[in-house]
Structures are given as structure tokens and as C-alpha cells.
Amino acid sequence: MPNIANDPNRKSWIEVPENSDFPIQNIPFGVFITKDDVVTIGTRIGNCAIDMGALQQLGYFEGIELTDDMFMQDTLNDFISDGKKTWRLVRNRLAELFDANNPKLRDNKSHREVVIFKVEDIEMLLPVQIGDYTDFYSSKEHATNVGKMFRDPENALLPNWLHLPVGYHGRSSTIVPSGVPVHRPLGQTMPADATSPIFGPSRLVDFELETAFITTDANVMGERISVDEAEDHIFGMVLFNDWSARDIQKWEYVPLGPFLAKNFASSISPWIVTMDALEPFRCASPKQEPTPLPYLQQTGNKAFDINLEVYIQPENGTESLVSKSNFKYMYWTMAQQLAHHTVNGCRVNSGDMMGSGTISGPTEDSFGSMLELTWGGKNPIKLNDGSERKFINDNDTVIIKGYCKNENVRIGFGECSSKLLPVIEK
Amino acid sequence: MPNIANDPNRKSWIEVPENSDFPIQNIPFGVFITKDDVVTIGTRIGNCAIDMGALQQLGYFEGIELTDDMFMQDTLNDFISDGKKTWRLVRNRLAELFDANNPKLRDNKSHREVVIFKVEDIEMLLPVQIGDYTDFYSSKEHATNVGKMFRDPENALLPNWLHLPVGYHGRSSTIVPSGVPVHRPLGQTMPADATSPIFGPSRLVDFELETAFITTDANVMGERISVDEAEDHIFGMVLFNDWSARDIQKWEYVPLGPFLAKNFASSISPWIVTMDALEPFRCASPKQEPTPLPYLQQTGNKAFDINLEVYIQPENGTESLVSKSNFKYMYWTMAQQLAHHTVNGCRVNSGDMMGSGTISGPTEDSFGSMLELTWGGKNPIKLNDGSERKFINDNDTVIIKGYCKNENVRIGFGECSSKLLPVIEK
Numbered sequence: 001m002p003n004i005a006n007d008p009n010r011k012s013w014i015e016v017p018e019n020s021d022f023p024i025q026n027i028p029f030g031v032f033i034t035k036d037d038v039v040t041i042g043t044r045i046g047n048c049a050i051d052m053g054a055l056q057q058l059g060y061f062e063g064i065e066l067t068d069d070m071f072m073q074d075t076l077n078d079f080i081s082d083g084k085k086t087w088r089l090v091r092n093r094l095a096e097l098f099d100a101n102n103p104k105l106r107d108n109k110s111h112r113e114v115v116i117f118k119v120e121d122i123e124m125l126l127p128v129q130i131g132d133y134t135d136f137y138s139s140k141e142h143a144t145n146v147g148k149m150f151r152d153p154e155n156a157l158l159p160n161w162l163h164l165p166v167g168y169h170g171r172s173s174t175i176v177p178s179g180v181p182v183h184r185p186l187g188q189t190m191p192a193d194a195t196s197p198i199f200g201p202s203r204l205v206d207f208e209l210e211t212a213f214i215t216t217d218a219n220v221m222g223e224r225i226s227v228d229e230a231e232d233h234i235f236g237m238v239l240f241n242d243w244s245a246r247d248i249q250k251w252e253y254v255p256l257g258p259f260l261a262k263n264f265a266s267s268i269s270p271w272i273v274t275m276d277a278l279e280p281f282r283c284a285s286p287k288q289e290p291t292p293l294p295y296l297q298q299t300g301n302k303a304f305d306i307n308l309e310v311y312i313q314p315e316n317g318t319e320s321l322v323s324k325s326n327f328k329y330m331y332w333t334m335a336q337q338l339a340h341h342t343v344n345g346c347r348v349n350s351g352d353m354m355g356s357g358t359i360s361g362p363t364e365d366s367f368g369s370m371l372e373l374t375w376g377g378k379n380p381i382k383l384n385d386g387s388e389r390k391f392i393n394d395n396d397t398v399i400i401k402g403y404c405k406n407e408n409v410r411i412g413f414g415e416c417s418s419k420l421l422p423v424i425e426k
Numbered sequence: 427m428p429n430i431a432n433d434p435n436r437k438s439w440i441e442v443p444e445n446s447d448f449p450i451q452n453i454p455f456g457v458f459i460t461k462d463d464v465v466t467i468g469t470r471i472g473n474c475a476i477d478m479g480a481l482q483q484l485g486y487f488e489g490i491e492l493t494d495d496m497f498m499q500d501t502l503n504d505f506i507s508d509g510k511k512t513w514r515l516v517r518n519r520l521a522e523l524f525d526a527n528n529p530k531l532r533d534n535k536s537h538r539e540v541v542i543f544k545v546e547d548i549e550m551l552l553p554v555q556i557g558d559y560t561d562f563y564s565s566k567e568h569a570t571n572v573g574k575m576f577r578d579p580e581n582a583l584l585p586n587w588l589h590l591p592v593g594y595h596g597r598s599s600t601i602v603p604s605g606v607p608v609h610r611p612l613g614q615t616m617p618a619d620a621t622s623p624i625f626g627p628s629r630l631v632d633f634e635l636e637t638a639f640i641t642t643d644a645n646v647m648g649e650r651i652s653v654d655e656a657e658d659h660i661f662g663m664v665l666f667n668d669w670s671a672r673d674i675q676k677w678e679y680v681p682l683g684p685f686l687a688k689n690f691a692s693s694i695s696p697w698i699v700t701m702d703a704l705e706p707f708r709c710a711s712p713k714q715e716p717t718p719l720p721y722l723q724q725t726g727n728k729a730f731d732i733n734l735e736v737y738i739q740p741e742n743g744t745e746s747l748v749s750k751s752n753f754k755y756m757y758w759t760m761a762q763q764l765a766h767h768t769v770n771g772c773r774v775n776s777g778d779m780m781g782s783g784t785i786s787g788p789t790e791d792s793f794g795s796m797l798e799l800t801w802g803g804k805n806p807i808k809l810n811d812g813s814e815r816k817f818i819n820d821n822d823t824v825i826i827k828g829y830c831k832n833e834n835v836r837i838g839f840g841e842c843s844s845k846l847l848p849v850i851e852k
Contacts, residue, residue, distance in 0.1 A: 158680055163622070168594070176647070221690075224612070248770070255584060260766070264772055344690040345612070345690045424771065
């Protein structure tokens with residue numbers, strides 16, 4: 001079925017500001033709550049949020065096989081479970097419905113009034129119930145930087161790193177949408193000069209610039225997904241801030257990996273941008289040397305050219321750009337990550353989320369964490385207001401932005417913004 | 427409210443065979459499906475499964491504040507969310523209802539016929555929808571054994587081990603109830619004499635003898651649960667086999683912890699034994715030296731005397747006992763684990779599961795994995811049929827049993843049994 005929603009010549013009868021992340025070629029999916037406390041699945045064009053539950057009740061999805069309440073739910077899990085063909089049918093239908101030349105909804109004022117909201121009048125919720133969340137570690141630059149700082153500068157990459165996309169399990173219960181503030185964590189740390197650990201607020205709270213992808217039901221337990229089939233089971237992507245407490249992490253992570261240093265909070269952008277929308281931005285991924293084992297060998301362009309930016313905004317201040325990176329730098333692709341994750345028969349469900357790992361680029365201004373940008377706190381960053389940061393201060397807001405752009409169209413993610421509040425002392 | 431369900435003198439009008447794990451003093455909770463495809467929450471006395479959904483419809487829980495369909499659900503999550511007071515009221519009610527001296531249901535044949543099933547006529551399902559699953563590493567003997575084998579025999583415990591209950595996140599999607607077979611995983615391993623990794627079926631599939639506890643909604647994000655309050659948020663316990671592929675684990679686990687070596691499958695016993703039922707079996711936990719930080723300091727007996735056994739049963743053979751251990755050997759208690767898990771503000775939800783980590787005792791026959799029992803495969807175990815095992819063979823069934831016993835009563839878990847099927851080659 002053709003992906004007609006990507007037609008770069010289409011214009012919408014909804015106004016789309018210049019440089020908007022959400023032209024009619026995007027059509028992302030999310031969940032929001034209206035002022036009247038109605039929760040619905042929706043999409044976004046320009047600065048308008050569109051109530052797909054209302055659209056469905058008004059018959060605008062007729063002809064597409066959907067359960068009656070598909071879009072009147074508080075998560076996208078069931079829709080995602082319906083599979084790629086349905087995602088494409090629905091996205092195509094929305095493109096046609098909001099096409100400048102289609103009068104059907106455009107000229108129906110009473111319908112428009114119940115379907116279209118200003119984005120400032122709604123609140124975005126978590127788009128999926130995340131069953132399991134996995135985080136990978138797939139940027140060679142990031143793994144090298146961390147290896148240089150914490151292990152051996154001469155052998156920064158561990159022996160397995162070039163052979164498999166290293167990953168680990170994270171915690172779903174503390175993943176929150178953009179806009180929800182998070183608290184500095186308490187925890188146990190071992191100061192450099194101490195012989196026993198101390199307890200208190202983490203002193204080294206950091207962001208990690210990541211993206212994440214959302215899967216559909218992909219396999220039954222015991223069976224695997226091939227690298228060639230993997231992309232068919234990916235619904236879309238979000239921006240992801242994997243909040244990290246570096247001092248807690250350093251003390252706890254050997255031998256079983258990061259735990260409390262990560263699971264106090266993670267933040268995602270609320271609109272899931274579909275793989276269909278990202279299709280025009282495919283590009284080559286870095287050459288893999290040595291060649292991976294056959295189950296990880298891929299053909300074609302499986303990377304995506306997504307510009308990524310991180311800003312820090314102090315309380316009552318303006319935002320300062322602290323990193324510019326790109327998703328295309330990732331050594332391991334999403335297809336390889338999903339093939340690896342399931343090669344042992346691990347079941348993947350609709351709504352599962354898999355993070356990329358910190359996305360650091362080749363230059364110092366493209367590193368994806370304060371740990372790397374300040375090289376462990378040695379080289380503080382200066383913000384626009386003249387203040388310095390080694391890590392994130394209380395009441396700072398960290399904002400991740402991401403977008404793809406070519407001569408025809410800009411497809412963006414909006415932002416993943418979250419404020420770090422002080423520790424709750426009790 | 428008194429915990430009258432524990433009265434050791436109570437007898438049931440349902441016959442309870444000698445040495446049954448399920449006397450009327452147990453009253454565990456589970457979910458099962460009947461021959462007629464009805465899914466319900468239930469309990470067990472002797473060899474009878476009791477349909478609590480039917481009991482509720484017949485009015486037997488009148489006077490207890492419950493939603494109308496509380497027990498007509500396919501998971502215990504909502505019931506667990508109701509909290510400790512409700513759990514106790516329901517368990518007390520069931521004790522009274524099945525008391526030998528209570529004629530109400532005993533003498534109502536038509537009611538009995540729709541409420542009581544033989545256990546061989548039902549199929550046990552997963553009792554909860556597990557949101558997040560965490561596995562700890564809290565047996566000092568196990569951590570020491572592993573440290574001796576893989577790291578430094580002179581410094582087997584890592585520096586953080588005595589200061590905090592080391593834990594990591596696992597995967598919920600592949601946790602299955604007793605009786606569901608699991609497949610040997612495929613994966614990437616690095617042979618000792620090789621310079622590049624190979625791909626194929628794991629050659630070193632192992633069990634891990636564990637228990638796990640199930641939590642209720644315990645806190646909001648950012649807030650913590652004190653060690654003194656922690657037990658109030660634990661609903662009950664199950665037996666747990668944390669299937670492990672040692673060769674995959676060895677190659678993948680540095681630096682972010684075990685991943686595909688664990689997430690192909692984990693098995694649990696299907697009846698959740700409540701903390702109320704386990705109350706008579708409290709005992710002291712090992713002395714902790716050095717004294718942990720204040721947030722981990724506990725008073726009173728927070729360990730439980732639970733006898734644990736592991737059997738291997740070859741295809742068409744009889745079961746051979748390969749390990750006898752006890753939950754009381756655990757260095758870190760469940761209360762400490764939960765306090766540590768939430769000290770950073772990590773939210774815990776109803777139905778979350780936390781594994782103990784491998785429960786190895788002080789003697790060689792009490793080790794909780796083949797890795798330790800055979801000391802890395804050096805000392806194979808002989809089974810009753812004369813065959814030897816270094817690790818688990820295809821078509822072997824691993825059976826974990828667990829029970830508490832004092833002069834008055836035996837409270838057991840039934841079993842966690844799962845067969846290892848060959849790899850699915852495709």
C-alpha cells in the first residue's frame with residue numbers, strides 16, 4: 001500500500017507555521033487529555049491537536065478495519081498491535097482529511113469544533129503503556145568517551161562492544177512524558193577519598209540525549225525476529241532523556257549494571273513519529289568493522305538523519321544550546337538492536353520501548369551528556385546567562401529537540417522537556 | 427485486625443492430605459482457567475482450587491468493601507492494590523468459610539459444585555500482570571561463589587556488595603507460570619580459545635533457585651518507602667527460577683549487566699503465598715557487618731525460614747534432588763531490598779515482582795545453581811538414573827519446591843516446574 005501521507009506537495013487547511021515540526025507530512029500519534037477531562041488518542045498538525053476518538057465517532061475512519069473504540073483509549077497499545085498496514089491506512093486517511101483541497105471536515109464547522117484543539121489547551125500524556133523498557137549503548141563515540149574516562153584510555157571499548165549492540169533492562173514505572181518534572185534522587189555514593197559510602201542527594205545529575213523506538217507485538221516466546229524483518233515491527237520514535245545520577249551509578253553498577261542511578265526518572269517526547277514519516281530521511285550507518293555475525297548483518301540504509309539538540313534552561317532564564325548531535329552517528333541500527341534483543345527468543349510486546357543509548361557525535365560539541373561535554377566535570381559549560389554547569393542544577397530544565405529536514409519538508413518530534421526539582425527530603 | 431486465618435487449630439471441611447502445602451492456614455492467591463474457559467481469581471485448599479469469582483457472585487464476600495468484579499479478573503493487580511487490610515479481610519473470610527464447623531457452603535451442594543474444582547481440572551495462569559521486574563543478588567554465599575569463579579578468589583565480593591542490596595532490572599514479558607516449557611536460547615558467545623565470537627544454541631543453560639515477592643502500589647515518584655514500612659507493601663511470595671545461559675552471560679554482561687542470558691525465560695510458582703501466611707516463620711537474618719547505612723537498618727526478624735529444594739527430572743525419568751537451601755540464608759532482607767529500590771524515588775506499582783537472587787546456602791549441597799553445584803562444570807552431578815549433568819540438558823525438567831514447617835503447620839508454595847525444550851532453529 002502506498003505511503004501517500006508523505007506527499008511533499010500536500011498542504012493542509014490547518015495553518016502550519018514555518019519551521020513547524022508538525023506539517024501534514026508528519027502525522028504523529030499521541031494521547032492527550034482535553035480541558036473537559038476527555039482522554040483520547042490524537043495527532044497533531046501545526047499547533048492543533050486533533051481528537052481521533054471524536055473523528056472515529058463521527059465516522060471519519062469508515063472503511064478501515066478498527067475496533068469501535070480504537071481511538072477512545074488512553075494508550076496506543078491496541079492500535080500499535082494492529083500492525084503496519086493499519087498504521088499506514090490511518091495515517092493516509094488523516095492526510096487526505098486535512099488536505100487543503102478536501103472540504104469534508106474543513107467545511108463542517110460543528111465537527112471541527114469537537115475535533116480540533118489548540119495545543120496549549122490540552123495536556124499530553126504518556127502515549128503507550130510501556131510493558132518493558134530496554135536501553136542500548138550503541139553510540140561508539142559515547143562508549144569510547146565513557147571507556148576513556150572510567151576504564152582504559154588505550155582500550156576504551158570493551159571486547160564485546162563491536163560484536164553486539166550492548167543493552168540492558170530499565171524501569172518502565174518511572175518513564176514520564178515531557179513536561180512532568182523529576183526529582184533529584186537520594187542515594188548511596190562512595191566519595192573518592194572515603195573508605196565507606198555516604199548517603200544523600202546525588203551531586204552529579206546528568207541528562208542523556210537519546211531517542212527511543214516503540215515496538216508492536218513482534219514474536220512469540222522462543223522465536224526471533226530477523227534483522228530484515230525488524231523494521232516492520234517498529235511503530236515509531238520519540239526523543240528520550242535518560243536521566244542519570246553519575247555518582248550513584250559509579251558506586252552501584254559493577255557487576256550487574258546501572259540501577260538506582262537511572263530508574264528514578266526518564267522523560268520522553270509525547271508524539272510518536274512513525275517510521276513511515278521518517279522514511280525520506282534514511283541514510284547510511286557507519287561502516288561496521290569487524291563485520292558482525294550473520295544474524296546482525298543488514299542491507300540498505302537503516303540509519304536515519306535526525307538532528308538533535310540539547311538545551312539547558314535555568315529557572316527564570318533563557319535556554320542555552322549545550323549539544324548538537326545526530327541520530328545517524330549510531331553504530332548499531334534499530335533493526336540490529338531489535339534482531340539482537342529477540343535472537344534468544346525474548347518476546348517483544350506492543351508498547352515496549354527501546355532506547356538508543358546516549359547519542360554522541362564525533363566532535364566535542366556533539367556529545368550527548370554533561371559527563372562527556374564537561375569531561376567528568378573538568379571543563380564546565382558556560383550558559384547564556386554567564387553561569388557555569390558541570391552537571392544539572394536544581395530547577396534547571398533540560399530540553400531535547402529533534403527534527404529531520406530536506407529540501408521539501410521538515411519532520412520533527414517537538415520537544416522532551418523536563419525540570420529537575422530538588423530532592424524530596426523525607 | 428487480627429490475622430485469624432493463621433489459627434493452627436482450624437481444620438477445613440475440604441480434605442487436606444498429609445504434608446500438603448495447602449492446609450487451610452495457607453490460603454494463597456492465584457489465577458486459573460477452568461475446563462469451561464472461565465478465567466478467575468482463586469485460592470487453594472488441599473487439592474481443590476476454589477473459584478473466588480464464583481464465591482463473590484454468590485455473596486460470600488458480603489461486608490468486605492470490594493469492587494463488584496474484583497475476583498472475576500485475569501490478574502490479581504487490582505486486589506493487591508486494595509492493600510493489606512483488604513487482603514487480610516478476604517483471607518480471614520475464606521478461612522471461616524472453609525472451616526470444618528461452618529455449614530454455610532459446606533452444606534450447599536449446588537454452590538459447592540460451581541465453586542470447587544480439582545486442581546487437575548484447572549490450569550494455572552500468571553497471577554499478576556508484572557509491570558516491572560527487578561532481580562536482586564542478595565545471597566552472600568552465591569555472590570562469593572561467583573566472585574571466586576569469575577573474578578578474584580581472594581576478593582570475591584565486590585566493594586559495594588556489603589553496603590547495599592545489589593540489584594538490576596529484568597524483563598517482564600518472558601516470565602511464565604510453572605508448567606510452561608521454555609526453549610534453549612540462541613546467542614552470541616566467546617569460546618575460551620577464540621578471537622571472535624560464535625553464534626549458536628547456548629551450551630550452558632542453568633537454573634537459579636530464587637524466590638520473588640510481589641508488591642502493591644507503594645509510593646509516588648520521588649518519594650521513598652522506609653525499611654520499617656516496606657513489609658506492608660509486600661503482598662506475598664512465589665518460587666522463582668531465573669533461567670540463565672552462562673556462556674551468553676559471560677560474553678555480554680560487562681559493563682551493563684546480564685541481558686539476553688536471562689531474558690529468554692523466567693518461571694514462577696503460580697500461587698502467591700501471602701506474607702500473613704508466612705508470619706509464623708519469621709526468623710533472624712545473618713548479622714550484617716559492616717552495619718549498613720541508616721536507611722537500610724532494620725529491627726526485628728525480617729527473614730523467613732523457607733525450605734527450598736531443586737530437582738532435575740530427565741525426560742521419562744524420575745526427579746533427582748540436586749540442591750537443598752533455605753531463604754533464611756539471604757544476607758539482605760526483602761524489606762531492605764524494597765527500601766533500597768525506592769530510596770531514589772523509584773515508583774513501585776501493584777504487581778511488580780522482585781527476585782531474591784540465587785539462594786545459595788553455606789554448604790556445597792545448598793548451592794542454588796548448577797554453576798555453583800558443579801563449580802563451573804568441573805564436578806558434574808550424578809542423577810538417580812546414573813546420568814551426569816554439568817548444566818541442564820534439553821528435555822530436562824527443573825522443579826523448585828518450597829515450604830515452611832513448624833510443630834503446628836506446613837505452609838508451602840507448591841512447585842515451580844519447567845521443562846527446557848530444544849532451541850527453535852529458524
